[in-house]
Amino acid sequence: SSAQDVTIPIIVKDTTSFYWQIVLAGARAAGKDLGVNVPELGAQAETDINGQISILENAVAGKPAAVVIAPTEKSALGAPITEAANSVPIIGIDSSADSTAFTSFLTTDNVQGGRIAADGLVAAIKAATGKEEGEVALITSVPNAGSLEERKQGFVEQLAKYPGITLVADKYADGQAATGLNITTDLLTANPNLVGIFASNLIMAQGAGQALAENGVADKVSLIGFDSDEKLVGFLKDGTIDGLVVQDPYRMGYDGIKTALAASEGETVEAFVDTGANLITTANMDDARSQELLNPKVN
Amino acid sequence: MTELSSGAAAHGGSPGASSATDAQPILELRELEKRYGFIQALKPASLAFRRGEIHAIVGENGAGKSTLIKLLTGVIRRTGGKIVWNGREVELATPNEAIAHGINAVHQEVVLCRHLTVAANIFLGDETVKFGLLQTRDMNRAAQKILDDIGFNLPADALLGSLTIGQQQLVATARASLRGTRFIIFDEPTAYLTRSEAAQLFALIRRLKEEGVTIVYISHRMEEVFELADRVTVLRDGTLVGTRNIAETNDAELVAMMINRSLEQIYHKETIPFGKVLLETRNLSGKGFNDVSITVRAGEIVGLYGLIGAGRSEFALSVFGRNPRTSGEIAWHGKVVDMRNERTAIDLGIALAPESRRDQGLNLNLPIGLNINLPVYDQINSGIVVNAGEEKRRADQQIKDLGIKTPSRNSLASSMSGGNQQKIVIGKWLNHGAELFIFDEPTVGVDVGTKAEIYRLFAQLLKNGAGIILISSYLPEVYELADTLHVFRDGHLVGSQAYREKSHEDILAEAIGV
Amino acid sequence: MTTEVTPTSVAPKRNFNFLFALTLVGLLLLLCIVLSIATPSFATGNNISNLLRQGSMIAILAIGQTFVIITAGIDLSVGAVVGFSTVVIAGLLQAGVPIPIAIVITLAVGLAIGCFHAFGIVKMGLPPFIITLATLTSLRGIGLLITNGSTINITNEAFTLFSRESFLGIPNLFWMVVIVAIPAFIFLHLSKWGRYLYAVGSNPEAARLSGVSVPKMIFIAYGLSSMFAAFVGIMLAARLGVGNATQGDGWELQAIASTVIGGTSLFGAIGSVHGPLIGAFILATIANGANLLNVNSFWQRIITGVLIIVIVFFDQLRRRSR
Amino acid sequence: MTTEVTPTSVAPKRNFNFLFALTLVGLLLLLCIVLSIATPSFATGNNISNLLRQGSMIAILAIGQTFVIITAGIDLSVGAVVGFSTVVIAGLLQAGVPIPIAIVITLAVGLAIGCFHAFGIVKMGLPPFIITLATLTSLRGIGLLITNGSTINITNEAFTLFSRESFLGIPNLFWMVVIVAIPAFIFLHLSKWGRYLYAVGSNPEAARLSGVSVPKMIFIAYGLSSMFAAFVGIMLAARLGVGNATQGDGWELQAIASTVIGGTSLFGAIGSVHGPLIGAFILATIANGANLLNVNSFWQRIITGVLIIVIVFFDQLRRRSR
Numbered sequence A: 001s002s003a004q005d006v007t008i009p010i011i012v013k014d015t016t017s018f019y020w021q022i023v024l025a026g027a028r029a030a031g032k033d034l035g036v037n038v039p040e041l042g043a044q045a046e047t048d049i050n051g052q053i054s055i056l057e058n059a060v061a062g063k064p065a066a067v068v069i070a071p072t073e074k075s076a077l078g079a080p081i082t083e084a085a086n087s088v089p090i091i092g093i094d095s096s097a098d099s100t101a102f103t104s105f106l107t108t109d110n111v112q113g114g115r116i117a118a119d120g121l122v123a124a125i126k127a128a129t130g131k132e133e134g135e136v137a138l139i140t141s142v143p144n145a146g147s148l149e150e151r152k153q154g155f156v157e158q159l160a161k162y163p164g165i166t167l168v169a170d171k172y173a174d175g176q177a178a179t180g181l182n183i184t185t186d187l188l189t190a191n192p193n194l195v196g197i198f199a200s201n202l203i204m205a206q207g208a209g210q211a212l213a214e215n216g217v218a219d220k221v222s223l224i225g226f227d228s229d230e231k232l233v234g235f236l237k238d239g240t241i242d243g244l245v246v247q248d249p250y251r252m253g254y255d256g257i258k259t260a261l262a263a264s265e266g267e268t269v270e271a272f273v274d275t276g277a278n279l280i281t282t283a284n285m286d287d288a289r290s291q292e293l294l295n296p297k298v299n
Numbered sequence B: 001m002t003e004l005s006s007g008a009a010a011h012g013g014s015p016g017a018s019s020a021t022d023a024q025p026i027l028e029l030r031e032l033e034k035r036y037g038f039i040q041a042l043k044p045a046s047l048a049f050r051r052g053e054i055h056a057i058v059g060e061n062g063a064g065k066s067t068l069i070k071l072l073t074g075v076i077r078r079t080g081g082k083i084v085w086n087g088r089e090v091e092l093a094t095p096n097e098a099i100a101h102g103i104n105a106v107h108q109e110v111v112l113c114r115h116l117t118v119a120a121n122i123f124l125g126d127e128t129v130k131f132g133l134l135q136t137r138d139m140n141r142a143a144q145k146i147l148d149d150i151g152f153n154l155p156a157d158a159l160l161g162s163l164t165i166g167q168q169q170l171v172a173t174a175r176a177s178l179r180g181t182r183f184i185i186f187d188e189p190t191a192y193l194t195r196s197e198a199a200q201l202f203a204l205i206r207r208l209k210e211e212g213v214t215i216v217y218i219s220h221r222m223e224e225v226f227e228l229a230d231r232v233t234v235l236r237d238g239t240l241v242g243t244r245n246i247a248e249t250n251d252a253e254l255v256a257m258m259i260n261r262s263l264e265q266i267y268h269k270e271t272i273p274f275g276k277v278l279l280e281t282r283n284l285s286g287k288g289f290n291d292v293s294i295t296v297r298a299g300e301i302v303g304l305y306g307l308i309g310a311g312r313s314e315f316a317l318s319v320f321g322r323n324p325r326t327s328g329e330i331a332w333h334g335k336v337v338d339m340r341n342e343r344t345a346i347d348l349g350i351a352l353a354p355e356s357r358r359d360q361g362l363n364l365n366l367p368i369g370l371n372i373n374l375p376v377y378d379q380i381n382s383g384i385v386v387n388a389g390e391e392k393r394r395a396d397q398q399i400k401d402l403g404i405k406t407p408s409r410n411s412l413a414s415s416m417s418g419g420n421q422q423k424i425v426i427g428k429w430l431n432h433g434a435e436l437f438i439f440d441e442p443t444v445g446v447d448v449g450t451k452a453e454i455y456r457l458f459a460q461l462l463k464n465g466a467g468i469i470l471i472s473s474y475l476p477e478v479y480e481l482a483d484t485l486h487v488f489r490d491g492h493l494v495g496s497q498a499y500r501e502k503s504h505e506d507i508l509a510e511a512i513g514v
Numbered sequence C, D: 001m002t003t004e005v006t007p008t009s010v011a012p013k014r015n016f017n018f019l020f021a022l023t024l025v026g027l028l029l030l031l032c033i034v035l036s037i038a039t040p041s042f043a044t045g046n047n048i049s050n051l052l053r054q055g056s057m058i059a060i061l062a063i064g065q066t067f068v069i070i071t072a073g074i075d076l077s078v079g080a081v082v083g084f085s086t087v088v089i090a091g092l093l094q095a096g097v098p099i100p101i102a103i104v105i106t107l108a109v110g111l112a113i114g115c116f117h118a119f120g121i122v123k124m125g126l127p128p129f130i131i132t133l134a135t136l137t138s139l140r141g142i143g144l145l146i147t148n149g150s151t152i153n154i155t156n157e158a159f160t161l162f163s164r165e166s167f168l169g170i171p172n173l174f175w176m177v178v179i180v181a182i183p184a185f186i187f188l189h190l191s192k193w194g195r196y197l198y199a200v201g202s203n204p205e206a207a208r209l210s211g212v213s214v215p216k217m218i219f220i221a222y223g224l225s226s227m228f229a230a231f232v233g234i235m236l237a238a239r240l241g242v243g244n245a246t247q248g249d250g251w252e253l254q255a256i257a258s259t260v261i262g263g264t265s266l267f268g269a270i271g272s273v274h275g276p277l278i279g280a281f282i283l284a285t286i287a288n289g290a291n292l293l294n295v296n297s298f299w300q301r302i303i304t305g306v307l308i309i310v311i312v313f314f315d316q317l318r319r320r321s322r
């Protein structure tokens, strides 16, 4: 069949976030390479579950060859995805959903990402203070976002393995970098012994990094972020941030479309692919693989 | 005070007599009082209303007339004293309670819903409902019948907001006459009515009286009081001064009681030589008026008389640059000017005191001082900031000159009585000064004493070289004051005459078009 | 500002409302026709079902909001009430409470919230904007506290299935709109309560002097608005199968926009039940069409904003010209 | 509806305002004293610096919002303008435009947005709520379109450093508040323009007939509000070092809350410059204190909502009792 009139929409969680723009960039590239028409869809906030369900419904109504989706909430998207899978193959990316109807699934394990962050934070603390002990804090961008909750879960679980480390604060912000910044400065004031912070998404890492810079305590307090952009890479370079847990969103988008096309043409595809999460630190940031992850070809 | 107190005491002496006899008053006030914070709007007052009488209440602005009415209709709660209705003491704490007794009022300011139809307003709170559903058609029909019966020519299904203030006032009257089956209070009902509308109202009031309804009638117009009332009570500064049988009193006595001094003449007219022509409109047309040519000279009062809705206000607003003209031209000092907006007019030296003080004249929730100085802030700056000393001085001056009854220039305009609010509107333009003053219904709701003051001020302005356009629906006022009197009908100039050239009747005939 | 233009027309109000509704329906139809031509997938039964589902929740919120706006108030809390209600019903269902009882309790909670607003307005003298803004803030906090920031899974299949099924070919969620709109229409347009609501919005003092209990009408308006929001919360919980306190974020603005597009005046005393309904479906159709046409989601925002301006502008124009 | 209570005060209005500001200052002081006792880290120089930085942006927004609210309007767009302005200035700086020119251009963009609002209100007859709601929606879309959903990193060190530095021991960001508030105070309380603003809010027709150009005042109010928002956008860009269209989300509500806590009446014609300033810092102190005391962030939301109700309630009480 001519791939020209094949349509495979990709539905992300939040089009206003840089991370998801990289996913879309990967999908766009795949569409061009494979000659597939790729509508780029998504809600405008990770917490807008109803919005994503509506978009999924609309996408399926357009009778596409397959649909690639990053489910924004595990259980809520389960039934709609199962229903959609009755008419088209569904390829999941990034996060899971309570549905067995996925034809294929390419994901980062966010719980694993949280664990990596915990290990990375402790390593950074040790590098700075020589000891695996001290008080650390966690900042989550918004409550009720599935992937952030998974990162938190992994982080807390893994942290429990270091007896010297205590989690003294677990804060939710409102999705605003400025709030992340304010929370961080207040954390520093309230906990003068703080040695580490995990900011579990891009926006919070921007705010937290800025707070450390503003208060001049980057040497004293280690910071691990999640995902990357130019700003965070800058922080990584100047040592404000000690490490970034980086997924491979570009590949998720690219391979998502590729797998979906294969599935729509009746080929057997791998049911589960882990696209991985990696810790990038000042030490390994110049590696070829790191550079690839830090500088995705967005446009 | 003496006569009244004795009367009240006589009734007060026999509170046990609860059988409703004709001799027993329908409503009795015993030491009734009302305070607003420190202000005592009504000092302890005792008064008895007789069954089926028309009882007028007169008094200066801020004397407490409206306050008394609001107390009787449950709009506000009294702070002391008793109210006895049909021999029994009552609370009258809510409007509902008053309505239940058959007491109702037509308030000074129209209190109706402009977004609802006339019929909906008339039946508001007392709708016809069948199976829980409104019977809109029935109510429209019933309302139309009531209006027709009374003789008000109004469509029952029109939106209230589409009517003139006068027509709205008539709707309020129809509404009150439906509810006030025993006792109806009219608070300056003719202030916004045309003569013919007022005649309809008087007919209605007389009919109600015949049906045994007690009427309380508040007005600043003495001739109305003498035409209608059986008895009259005078209030001054929140104090009951006395009650008179109408046959036993006269104008002069009432005025003296009201203002505590005698007033030889209300209309103050001086002969002032006319100066040069200030304003000339040449075949001016606009929304609501057509082809109007008038001239105003320095030292001249040009009166514009007509029924309400005749187009005088619209004409004034166009002269003032508020509304656009559609054709014709305006000449100022002989030169044709483009009256683009209000600012242009003000800068040329024209002032307009508009007809509706609430909607056009005042910033109600701002201090009196700011209201008075609003047009002059351009002139009283020192650098970029307002000269506060000058601001105070000018406000105090107008408060003093016009006798505005207020504790301070910082009081809000909304806390003033109707007449005092009108004085603020006038004070604003006296403060600014101008060569041509347009006064649109300047004495609506203003008491006689102040009216005389205002007319004296007119003479003062004329002597200083200004000209005046005086718009009034109150014929005696324009008749006695205007050097030139123009009559408007349906937006057209239908007649002009010099001072006292024609009779009242002729002018009225011109205005009505018979 | 925009000193309200005095309508000088003598024509009955009813005809005017009716005409206005027709114009809006015309706009909605035009949108549908354009979309049907632009994309073959628009005019499919499946897509129309989707569209009806997608518009239904905001439509119900908009009706409740209309009651409040007619009294010259505003209810900023509805989005938060929706989110909170999903938590309440999910919690109740997971605790084993039978569906009907859980629904009644959730609606009662909504009603209580509305009464709290009315209390604040009537008894405490707070501006509606402020009291509902405060609830908006607090209620999300309470919902998050209850769920500890996570979601409550609803395992009751009967409950969640309801939202996906249809009756007579029309999605159940849309039937809910019908079930709410018909009594709402009778209430607002045919009963004396509706009349009082307009009176309160037009001139509360006049209403009071006519013996209308202004506080009572305020309680009714805000109570209904919050109860409708709780109802939408139940619908959303059924649709999502989860209770989650952060859902419904920003829906208050969508509901207000629908209401205003539907011809309701934010100054009070002007509005209908059918107008906001159509307004909500116009917005839903725009979003649906944009998705089908693969319009960038950023463009969708821009288009929505521009359309709000255009529609309300023409509404104002027509009102003024009459 | 909260028929505005006619103040029967005999005391001059100015004194009244002054007293009210004192009560608010008292509340702020009380908060500070309680927090100083509750946590040793509150009354440290470093924390006070942080507090001043944290409150400064909402404070400036609240002043602009006050101008608009005094005209009986509302500006829902300020949060979106903040986000959009961070994008504009970041884009300009990254394109190599010198800082002063970039700032002037960004402020001009803000002014233009405000003028657009005023145009919609004055010329198109749109309610302020609607036109600014439309801008709120569209502007974020435009910002996202420009950045394609990502952030623009600002590499100009001089620019970002500014937000971190202090002058005379007081953070530069707070100096910005001073720089805005002093002219704003002169404008609103001492100049004729302020008088005109109140007059327009109280009764636009009366203001007009007194020679006040109502459209001009509307343009000034909305122009200033949006320009202040653009100014805050510049401050935010400096503080975060990025331009990002989704920043400032919900700040309009915080600004409005500060304004109302500061004694401004949403019905217009009542308000000051100092009130909203204090209101903004009360909210900032609550957030700061809650963070220092490690109060659950969900509780913070609840507390903020409750405090808004309490403060505005007491404000109403005092106004009524006078």
Ligand SMILES: Nc1ncnc2c1ncn2[C@@H]1O[C@H](COP(=O)(O)OP(=O)(O)OP(=O)(O)O)[C@@H](O)[C@H]1O
Pocket: B036, B039, B040, B041, B059, B060, B061, B062, B063, B064, B065, B066, B067, B068, B108, B405, B415, B416, B417, B418, B419, B420, B445, B447, D006, D007, D008
């Ligand atoms: N809400 C209020 N608060 C404070 N003072 C008030 C209030 N209403 C009226 N007053 C004061 O009470 C006094 C009596 O007012 P009222 O309205 O009864 O006068 P009035 O006799 O009807 O005058 P007018 O002829 O001007 O209508 C006035 O001094 C007025 O300023």
Ligand SMILES: Nc1ncnc2c1ncn2[C@@H]1O[C@H](COP(=O)(O)OP(=O)(O)OP(=O)(O)O)[C@@H](O)[C@H]1O
Pocket: B164, B287, B288, B289, B306, B307, B308, B309, B310, B311, B312, B313, B314, B315, B355, B473, B488, C006, C008
């Ligand atoms: N906003 C309006 N739109 C259309 N027509 C109007 C409007 N306002 C007034 N009119 C009409 O213009 C005509 C003149 O009204 P205007 O108010 O100027 O009369 P007037 O002689 O000043 O009487 P009044 O004493 O009531 O002010 C009337 O027929 C009126 O119905």
Ligand SMILES: [Mg+2]
Pocket: B065, B066, B067, B108, B187, B417, B418
């Ligand atoms: Mg009176």
Ligand SMILES: [Mg+2]
Pocket: B309, B312, B313, B314, B355, B440
């Ligand atoms: Mg007139």
